[in-house]
Every structure is written in C-alpha cells, then in structure tokens.
Amino acid sequence: MRLPVIVALLTLLVLPGSHAAELFSEDDLATARELRDRALSRDGGFDVVEDLTTRIGPRLAGSEADARAVAWAESLLTDLGFDRVWLEPVTFPTWSRGFERVRVTAPVEHNMEALAIGFSPATPVGGVEGEVVMFDDLAALQEAQAEDVSGRIVFIRNRMSRARDGSGYGPAVQARARGAIVAAELGAVGVIIRSIGTSTNRFAHTGGMRFDVGQRRLPAAAISNPDADQLERLIALGEPVRLHMEIDAQKTEAYTSHNVIAEITGANYPEKIVALGAHLDSWDVGTGALDDGAGIAIITEAGRLILDLDQRPDRSIHLIFFAAEEIGLWGGRAWAEAHHKNFENLQLGAESDFGAGPIYEIGARVVDAAWPVIEAIQRELEPLGIALGSRRASGGPDFLPSLPHGLAVVDLRQDGTTYFDYHHTENDTLDKIDPQELAQNAAAYAVLAWLAAQSPIDFGSGPELLEQERER
Ligand SMILES: [Zn+2]
Structure with a gap:
C-alpha cells in the first residue's frame, strides 16, 4: 500500500462519516472551481472542432484525410504549448466507399437513401437483385433456414429506441455488426438493414461490421428510416418485393496511422498519468463534428485551461487523440498493448466520445479506497448539474481494450437523447454543436483531470484493481 493511501485511510478513520473534503487542499479545490468557472465563460473548444471539421473534414481511418488530421493534431497540440507531443503507430486494414445504390424494383419502383456498411464488399458490376426476405432482428435471422433465404436479399428491420444514455444502440447495432456474415452462411445475395439511428430524416447511417479475418460477408447497406x-x-x-443493390468499395490489408499524444508534465509525480481521450478519425460522411470532433474539442479545451494555470499539476495529464476508432478500436488496442505494463502509473482513463450533449452523471471504476475521491470530485461537478453515478464504468470505447488489464476509468456520462439522430450520417455537422453545452463538458473534464492529478490517493489501476474486483 502506498503512503498517500495510508494517510487517506487514517483521515477517514479519524473523521468517520465526514465529507472527506479534506482529501483535497483548499488551494486545489479553489483551482478546480477556477477551472470550472473559466471553462463556463468560454466556448468549450468550439474553435478546435470548427477548425478540424472545416480544414480536414471527414477523416476515415486510412484515407488521405487521416494523415492530414494527424499532422493537424500534432501542430495544434505543439502550438498550444504542451510540454511534450508525440505520435505512436497504429496499423489496421482499411476500407473505402465507392458508391451505393439501392432501389425497389417491384411491385413499384422506389429509390432508397442508403449507405454501404463499412467493410461491405462490392457487388458484382451491375449489382445484385433478389426478392426481399424480412427479419425482426439478427436473432431471427440466425434461426432462419437456408431454403428461405438462399438467393434473396435479407432485410433486418430492428428499430433503435431513443434513450438519454444511448442504451437503444447496443441491441439494435447487432444487425449491422453481424447481419452480413450470418446472411452469407444462409446463401443470401445481399443485406439491407434499417439505419441504427433515431432520425426521421432521410439520412442513412453507416458504421462497421464485426468479422474475423477471412470470414465471408455479403454486400450490405443501411437504408434511411423513412425508406x-x-x-x-x-x-x-x-x-413479392424485389430490390436491386449495387455497391462499389475497396479495401487494403494494412495502413499505419498514429495515436497523437500530448503531455502536461506533472510537477511531483511526472511518471503518474491522468489520461483523457477522444478519437481523431471519423466516418466518411458528414464532417465528424459530433463523432468525435466534439470530444477532441472538449479534452483539448480542458488541457489548455490547465496549461494556463501558473502551476503544473502533481501528476502528468495526457491527451490522447486515438486513431481508427470507428473501424475497430485500433488506436485503443495499440495503446493498451503499448502501455498496459505501466498501468500501475495510470490514475485513470476517460474518453469523450458521445457527442456534445451536457454531462449529467459521473461513474467510475476505481479501487475502494479511491471512491471517496470520486465522491469529492462529484461535489465540485454538482454545480454543473452532474450527479454521482455507479461504480461501473467503461471509460469510453478506446479504453475498452484496457479494461482486462485493470485500467481505472471514469465515465462523464452525456445526455445522448438526440445523438443518434446524427451519428454516422451525412447530417453529423458542426451546426449540431452548442458551444454552451460544449463548455459544460470541458468544465467537467478540466475539474476531473485536475483533481485526479492532485488526488492523495491512487485509483489503483492494474493488479490491485483486478484483485479487488475478483474478491467483490
Ligand atoms: Zn465515436
């Protein structure tokens, strides 16, 4: 057990039931409040997401815009005066869209607004045509007989439900992730899904498939919800309803991009790290403003607010702009692989990747001794309308590959009620971001990063956290 942990436990023993506000010095709390108030008086890093979405635009991993985005990020973070900025390589297979055309040919003609699903193969030139066979969801398709599907175009109709926490996405997205693989086994010629989104506008939603190397998959596209x-x-x-679909797409075996990392070097424990993340890549439609230009803006603003203080935090703070999240969490996987042996020095991981809606709750996965610190941080977030949540947290998609290694993570949960109206569509553009809500997000990340860096207690990443979870 580390000395600060013992001191903190003694404090708790001496002051049973106290608010544990004593965890932090008055100076550190005053600085947290100053960060919070200054963040709210600004625009949350709107200038950052405006520049990214204007100058770079959509930036699909492995595209020419990917390399421009990495160069943009490196020069932005260097110009802002971070103590160190560096790149770490991330290698992944790529996919690029040519075009997609989906239309009903019988009993009447009807053109559909469609987007090929990422990693869809191309159809033969001239496309494929077949009778439509409809399924309620992926599970229903999995139970189908080949004789009912063979030679046909599968349509999976499941609807995503709207929810503040985005919980409607997980069940519905199975159709996108696995539909084209399951339907291939049953002998279908193509797959169409209802868009995994909540918009009633005529924008289709794209996104990735989940498949093993070499696994056969069919040409697949999502159609807009009105279609x-x-x-x-x-x-x-x-x-009988017949569809014609034609998709053109290309893929490559390997491309190397980079996670871009910036450091505010800690004054007392430079080797200990508070890691804030967001992903730099986006889908190839819209301009990736909400997903995840907003996250890039939020953590950059939090970082520059802390850089502007006349002191450095005790621990180091890292901003990680992850590569290739959308097409398979490649940046998050590479980061976990490169750093998991050092997780005992990682105070926390927290990624902003859920748009620009206001944060309403903080949750955290930390060791028991550190939970009072999370409670104390929440008290400083309370004026922002942020409540205390549970001790279950994921840290965001790019920290998922780090969870099995015991990374302590914090979730600052955003209101995602409207997020899936725009997510992964041509309609994910800058105008959907409200600078005031962005500023609330940046305020919360600045307070979290500062207090986590000043905490007298380590959050317990690595073997300690894993062991405690086994015993719980
Ligand atoms: Zn995202």
Whole structure:
C-alpha cells in the first residue's frame, strides 16, 4: 500500500462519516472551481472542432484525410504549448466507399437513401437483385433456414429506441455488426438493414461490421428510416418485393496511422498519468463534428485551461487523440498493448466520445479506497448539474481494450437523447454543436483531470484493481 493511501485511510478513520473534503487542499479545490468557472465563460473548444471539421473534414481511418488530421493534431497540440507531443503507430486494414445504390424494383419502383456498411464488399458490376426476405432482428435471422433465404436479399428491420444514455444502440447495432456474415452462411445475395439511428430524416447511417479475418460477408447497406418504413409497407401489401443493390468499395490489408499524444508534465509525480481521450478519425460522411470532433474539442479545451494555470499539476495529464476508432478500436488496442505494463502509473482513463450533449452523471471504476475521491470530485461537478453515478464504468470505447488489464476509468456520462439522430450520417455537422453545452463538458473534464492529478490517493489501476474486483 502506498503512503498517500495510508494517510487517506487514517483521515477517514479519524473523521468517520465526514465529507472527506479534506482529501483535497483548499488551494486545489479553489483551482478546480477556477477551472470550472473559466471553462463556463468560454466556448468549450468550439474553435478546435470548427477548425478540424472545416480544414480536414471527414477523416476515415486510412484515407488521405487521416494523415492530414494527424499532422493537424500534432501542430495544434505543439502550438498550444504542451510540454511534450508525440505520435505512436497504429496499423489496421482499411476500407473505402465507392458508391451505393439501392432501389425497389417491384411491385413499384422506389429509390432508397442508403449507405454501404463499412467493410461491405462490392457487388458484382451491375449489382445484385433478389426478392426481399424480412427479419425482426439478427436473432431471427440466425434461426432462419437456408431454403428461405438462399438467393434473396435479407432485410433486418430492428428499430433503435431513443434513450438519454444511448442504451437503444447496443441491441439494435447487432444487425449491422453481424447481419452480413450470418446472411452469407444462409446463401443470401445481399443485406439491407434499417439505419441504427433515431432520425426521421432521410439520412442513412453507416458504421462497421464485426468479422474475423477471412470470414465471408455479403454486400450490405443501411437504408434511411423513412425508406425502411416504406419497405415494410410495401412488404405488407403481400406481393413479392424485389430490390436491386449495387455497391462499389475497396479495401487494403494494412495502413499505419498514429495515436497523437500530448503531455502536461506533472510537477511531483511526472511518471503518474491522468489520461483523457477522444478519437481523431471519423466516418466518411458528414464532417465528424459530433463523432468525435466534439470530444477532441472538449479534452483539448480542458488541457489548455490547465496549461494556463501558473502551476503544473502533481501528476502528468495526457491527451490522447486515438486513431481508427470507428473501424475497430485500433488506436485503443495499440495503446493498451503499448502501455498496459505501466498501468500501475495510470490514475485513470476517460474518453469523450458521445457527442456534445451536457454531462449529467459521473461513474467510475476505481479501487475502494479511491471512491471517496470520486465522491469529492462529484461535489465540485454538482454545480454543473452532474450527479454521482455507479461504480461501473467503461471509460469510453478506446479504453475498452484496457479494461482486462485493470485500467481505472471514469465515465462523464452525456445526455445522448438526440445523438443518434446524427451519428454516422451525412447530417453529423458542426451546426449540431452548442458551444454552451460544449463548455459544460470541458468544465467537467478540466475539474476531473485536475483533481485526479492532485488526488492523495491512487485509483489503483492494474493488479490491485483486478484483485479487488475478483474478491467483490
Ligand atoms: Zn465515436
């Protein structure tokens, strides 16, 4: 057990039931409040996401825009005066969109607004045509007989439900992740899914598939929700419905991009790290403003607020702009692989990757001794409308590969009620971001990063956290 832990435990023993505000010095709390108030008087890093989405635009991992985004990030972070800025390599297979055309050919003609799903193969030139066979969800397709599917185009109609915490996404997205693989085994010729989003506008949603190397998959596209409604009505007429779909796409085996990392070097424990993350890549449609330009803006603003203080934090603070999140968490995987042996020095990981809506709750995965620190941090976030949540947290998608290694993580949970109206569509553009809400996010990340860096207690990443979880 480390000395600060013993001191803190003694404090708790001496002051049972106290607010444990004593965890932090008055100076550190005053600085946290100053960061919070200054953040709220600014625009949350709107200038950063404006520049990224204007100068670089959409930046699919492995595209020419990927390399421009990495150069943009490196020069931004260097110009802002971070103590160190460096790149770490991330290698992954790539996919790029040519075009997609989906139309109903019988019983009436109807053009559909569609987007190929990432890693969809191309159709043969001229496309494929077949009778539509509809399934409620992926599970229903998995139970289908080959004779009912063979030679046809599968349509999976599951609807994503709207929720503040985005919980409707997980169940519905199975159709996108696995539909084209399951349907290939059953002999279908193509797959169409209802968009995994909540918009009633005529924008289709893209996103990745989940497959093993060499696994056969069919050409697959998502159609906009109004088109999915229309397709269901056509099927309900009772006559055979036929679709024609044509997709052009390319893939490559390997491309090397980079995680871009910036450091504010800690004054007392430079080897100990508070890691804030966001992902630099986006899908190839829209301009990746909400996903995840907003996250890049939020953590950059939090970092520059702390850089502007006339002191350095006790621990180091890292901003990590992850590469290639959208096409398979490649940046997060590379970071976990490169750093997991050092996790005992990682105070926390926290990624902003859920748009620009206001944060309403903090949750954390930390050792028991550190939970009072999270409670104390929450008290400083309370004026921002942020409540105390549970001790279950993921840290965000790019920290998922680090969870099995015991990384302590914090979730600053955002209101995602409207996020999936825009996510992964042509409609994810800068105008969807409210600078005031962005500023609330930046305020919360600045307070979290500062107090976590000043905490007298380590959050317990690595073997200690894993052992405690086994015993719980
Ligand atoms: Zn994202």
